[in-house]
Amino acid sequence: MTSLAFYLTATVLLAQSTVAFNCSTLPVYVDIHRRAVHDSPVFQYGSFIGVGSQAQNQSLWPSLSQNHISFAGANYCNKNGTVDVECTKHTGGTFNPEDSTTFINMKNFQSLDKNSNQSFVGTFGQDDVHLYTHYFETDGASQTLLPNSTIEIATSGSIQKPSIVGMGLDSTVLQDLVTNNLIAGKTYSLYIGQGFERASGLVNGSNVFGGYDSGRFTGQVHQYDMKEANLNPMTVTVKDIYISDPNGANVSLFDTAAFPSMTSQPAQFEAQITTDQYPLSLPYQITQNFISHLNAEEDNYWGDHSLKLKDAFSGSLSIVLDDGFTVTIPSEVLSNVSNITPIQSRPNKTDDQPFLLSAAFLTQVYLMADFEARQFYLAQAIQKNNVVMPQTFCPRSIPVAYQRPKQSKWVSQGLVGAVIGGVIGGIGILAFLWCFILGYKRRRAEKKAEARQMEEGRKAKFAQMDIEEFDPPPKANKKPSFWKKG
Numbered sequence: 001m002t003s004l005a006f007y008l009t010a011t012v013l014l015a016q017s018t019v020a021f022n023c024s025t026l027p028v029y030v031d032i033h034r035r036a037v038h039d040s041p042v043f044q045y046g047s048f049i050g051v052g053s054q055a056q057n058q059s060l061w062p063s064l065s066q067n068h069i070s071f072a073g074a075n076y077c078n079k080n081g082t083v084d085v086e087c088t089k090h091t092g093g094t095f096n097p098e099d100s101t102t103f104i105n106m107k108n109f110q111s112l113d114k115n116s117n118q119s120f121v122g123t124f125g126q127d128d129v130h131l132y133t134h135y136f137e138t139d140g141a142s143q144t145l146l147p148n149s150t151i152e153i154a155t156s157g158s159i160q161k162p163s164i165v166g167m168g169l170d171s172t173v174l175q176d177l178v179t180n181n182l183i184a185g186k187t188y189s190l191y192i193g194q195g196f197e198r199a200s201g202l203v204n205g206s207n208v209f210g211g212y213d214s215g216r217f218t219g220q221v222h223q224y225d226m227k228e229a230n231l232n233p234m235t236v237t238v239k240d241i242y243i244s245d246p247n248g249a250n251v252s253l254f255d256t257a258a259f260p261s262m263t264s265q266p267a268q269f270e271a272q273i274t275t276d277q278y279p280l281s282l283p284y285q286i287t288q289n290f291i292s293h294l295n296a297e298e299d300n301y302w303g304d305h306s307l308k309l310k311d312a313f314s315g316s317l318s319i320v321l322d323d324g325f326t327v328t329i330p331s332e333v334l335s336n337v338s339n340i341t342p343i344q345s346r347p348n349k350t351d352d353q354p355f356l357l358s359a360a361f362l363t364q365v366y367l368m369a370d371f372e373a374r375q376f377y378l379a380q381a382i383q384k385n386n387v388v389m390p391q392t393f394c395p396r397s398i399p400v401a402y403q404r405p406k407q408s409k410w411v412s413q414g415l416v417g418a419v420i421g422g423v424i425g426g427i428g429i430l431a432f433l434w435c436f437i438l439g440y441k442r443r444r445a446e447k448k449a450e451a452r453q454m455e456e457g458r459k460a461k462f463a464q465m466d467i468e469e470f471d472p473p474p475k476a477n478k479k480p481s482f483w484k485k486g
């Protein structure tokens with residue numbers, strides 16, 4: 001009997017693992033940075049995705065709660081007959097279905113977001129979605145074409161940025177990528193970056209559909225179960241938060257000795273990971289302790305009720321999850337010259353809005369989600385990485401950080417000879433070539449990239465490359481010939 005059961009189980013498992021996923025399928029890497037978008041006067045930060053034929057290019061903000069890929073309709077910023085110019089600077093681009101030959105209206109489609117409060121009103125359709133990969137400066141973008149995918153067109157609403165990549169539990173774009181065999185399974189990874197206005201940093205982010213960028217994180221990966229009942233299913237438990245002053249002394253916001261007004265130690269709390277807002281939203285008492293310890297006050301400069309410090313503070317804040325994973329918000333994110341923190345005020349004890357670890361938290365964290373197993377992984381993000389290493393994230397497998405090769409390995413694999421060959425200089429370029437040679441064959445670079453499309457300056461890329469430590473191969477000083485244009 002036992003053996004029969006065993007064989008049955010084994011057969012089922014085997015069938016599941018071999019039939020369901022083809023883990024030889026390469027992932028789709030879509031970078032997140034600022035660029036020109038359709039019908040907007042300014043560069044906007046987001047995922048480089050186009051829609052329709054001819055493609056109207058957009059910068060889409062990833063959402064872990066919404067399920068649809070959405071675009072601002074052509075009239076989204078028309079308020080009562082006049083164009084709201086400020087609005088056109090934040091939409092992420094606009095999409096005019098009338099200019100697309102492949103658009104099909106889906107009048108009867110029911111939004112899968114019914115349980116959430118939409119901040120915009122939208123209509124549904126289907127159209128070609130163009131996912132652009134653009135990580136090598138001197139080449140144009142290559143595209144992955146996702147035909148006839150479900151899209152939402154935001155017609156009006158209150159939020160500034162209705163252009164969204166919906167990566168919620170029922171993400172239609174993820175499902176469509178799987179259905180079209182463009183990725184191995186419903187897996188997805190995100191580094192949100194810091195190049196957007198609120199974070200006012202420089203580091204760019206990335207999405208990897210069906211994969212993860214093993215060069216983007218370091219150290220141990222931490223595994224968590226998704227909580228499907230939550231609007232943001234990626235939910236963790238916070239057991240401690242402490243502030244480290246510049247001299248290294250730590251004060252826990254949970255410590256009754258440090259905050260005698262508390263009669264008992266606060267309980268650990270559940271917090272949802274979200275990109276829907278920038279500041280963290282913490283329990284009332286913890287927020288009060290933060291306010292009193294750092295002398296903070298109410299403020300609404302960014303329209304998100306982020307607290308502001310009265311005096312400059314150059315320490316950091318660390319968030320400890322129940323499994324010990326500790327995420328430190330460095331001083332330049334905690335409060336810089338403007339003294340505005342990424343911690344939101346909370347009105348009172350009875351306010352029942354969920355606790356949130358939001359975009360400010362994700363500037364420090366790499367998130368990898370396995371929607372097939374309903375699990376996700378967190379690891380410390382490498383901010384300034386020079387190694388883009390997209391890997392297939394096979395469902396039910398555990399992502400592994402890229403190990404920098406030892407110098408001897410470069411030599412032993414003959415790459416130094418081949419690559420240096422008198423032409424290439426610079427560690428970063430070698431790193432990139434290493435990726436290309438080893439990693440990623442999907443890239444089909446277009447030969448004649450328009451200069452306009454190459455809005456990341458090569459200087460910026462050099463700057464990015466120079467920061468991270470890398471076991472260096474022997475140096476060569478010549479500038480690479482392909483680096484120059486023409």
Ligand SMILES: *[C@@H]1O[C@H](CO)[C@@H](O)[C@H](O)[C@H]1NC(C)=O
Nearest residue numbers: 021022023024025026181182
């Ligand atoms: C799995 O994917 C690879 C790469 O896309 C492809 O070459 C191969 O034929 C696929 N195998 C099956 C069984 O579909």
Ligand SMILES: *[C@@H]1O[C@H](CO)[C@@H](O)[C@H](O)[C@H]1NC(C)=O
Nearest residue numbers: 033034202203204456460464
């Ligand atoms: C990110 O990309 C933008 C271009 O969109 C560029 O200006 C910026 O320097 C990049 N940041 C880094 C750190 O490379």
Ligand SMILES: *[C@@H]1O[C@H](CO)[C@@H](O)[C@H](O)[C@H]1NC(C)=O
Nearest residue numbers: 078079080081082083156157
């Ligand atoms: C549009 O503007 C007109 C005239 O200013 C005003 O009467 C009307 O209420 C406005 N409608 C909306 C929806 O704001």
Ligand SMILES: *[C@@H]1O[C@H](CO)[C@@H](O)[C@H](O)[C@H]1NC(C)=O
Nearest residue numbers: 113114115116117118231353
């Ligand atoms: C939607 O918003 C309304 C008003 O803000 C609130 O009462 C309701 O609970 C919200 N629903 C959900 C599902 O969040």
Ligand SMILES: *[C@@H]1O[C@H](CO)[C@@H](O)[C@H](O)[C@H]1NC(C)=O
Nearest residue numbers: 050054055056057132141453
């Ligand atoms: C959108 O971007 C792609 C990739 O860079 C480019 O080929 C295409 O021409 C762009 N579309 C428009 C309308 O600019």
Ligand SMILES: *[C@@H]1O[C@H](CO)[C@@H](O)[C@H](O)[C@H]1NC(C)=O
Nearest residue numbers: 102104126127146147148149
């Ligand atoms: C997309 O949908 C249209 C209309 O249903 C159909 O004619 C076309 O073949 C589809 N394209 C693909 C690639 O499935």
Ligand SMILES: *[C@@H]1O[C@H](CO)[C@@H](O)[C@H](O)[C@H]1NC(C)=O
Nearest residue numbers: 242244247248249250318326
């Ligand atoms: C403060 O916490 C950090 C991180 O846990 C630790 O490295 C440091 O030693 C602590 N400082 C003191 C004074 O305990």
Ligand SMILES: *[C@@H]1O[C@H](CO)[C@@H](O)[C@H](O)[C@H]1NC(C)=O
Nearest residue numbers: 198199200333336337338340
């Ligand atoms: C940092 O300071 C500059 C200058 O005051 C400000 O523009 C920027 O928004 C600040 N960044 C943050 C995260 O507060």
Ligand SMILES: *[C@@H]1O[C@H](CO)[C@@H](O)[C@H](O)[C@H]1NC(C)=O
Nearest residue numbers: 346347348349350351352353
């Ligand atoms: C607590 O704050 C919420 C949200 O602002 C508000 O609706 C509620 O009335 C407040 N309750 C008390 C007791 O002040």
